[in-house]
Amino acid sequence: MTLETEVTRHLGKIVDGLRAKDLDALRPLYxxxxxxxxxxxxxxxxxxxxxxxxxxxxxxxxxxxxxxxRDLVVTGEGGLAVGHGFGRVSGTLPGGTPVxxxxxxxxxxxxxxxxxxxxxxxxxxxxxxxxTGKGVTDLRP
Numbered sequence: 001m002t003l004e005t006e007v008t009r010h011l012g013k014i015v016d017g018l019r020a021k022d023l024d025a026l027r028p029l030y031x032x033x034x035x036x037x038x039x040x041x042x043x044x045x046x047x048x049x050x051x052x053x054x055x056x057x058x059x060x061x062x063x064x065x066x067x068x069x070r071d072l073v074v075t076g077e078g079g080l081a082v083g084h085g086f087g088r089v090s091g092t093l094p095g096g097t098p099v100x101x102x103x104x105x106x107x108x109x110x111x112x113x114x115x116x117x118x119x120x121x122x123x124x125x126x127x128x129x130x131x132t133g134k135g136v137t138d139l140r141p
Contacts, residue, residue: 004074007081007110010117011069018067018089021059023052030119031111037123039104062091062099069106070141079112086141087124102126102137 010029017025027048036045038054045051058065072085090101109121126135 003076003081006117007074007076007083007108008072010110010119011072011083011108014119015067015069018055018058018065021065023056023059026052026055028115028118034119035121037121037125039124039126058089061093063094063096064092066090076110081110081112081117083108083110103140 014026014029017023017029030048030051032048033046034048034051036051036054037043038045040054040057045054066089068088068090070086070088072083074081074083076082084105084107086103087106088101088103090099092098104124104126107121107123108119110117111120126137127139128135
């Protein structure tokens with residue numbers, strides 16, 4: 001199996017865990033000391049508990065959660081891999097209102113362990129307009 005296939009499958013497990021709203025399925029996909037630069041404050045979330053707290057918040061906002069990852073490009077060598085692409089959390093709110101969500105730029109850094117790959121760093125970001133200083137959240141890949 002190629003490195004790209006292995007990493008793509010690993011990230012697919014995250015998609016599956018999010019759609020199932022299953023924090024226990026997500027936990028082993030990240031390193032215990034994962035550092036996450038998410039779109040939500042603070043500037044960094046350190047450790048698996050902080051990362052899962054962010055996902056738990058998403059789960060409380062949505063009755064149904066969907067996650068889409070597009071245009072993933074993976075590169076790496078040996079025990080390290082980097083993937084980047086576009087991601088979007090969407091879903092259905094309580095009461096049935098669908099939410100399309102926004103596309104973010106996503107970067108994943110993974111380390112290979114004896115049990116497979118784990119994410120040691122991820123980053124989600126939105127571009128911003130220099131003139132207004134505000135994020136631009138209506139862009140699509």
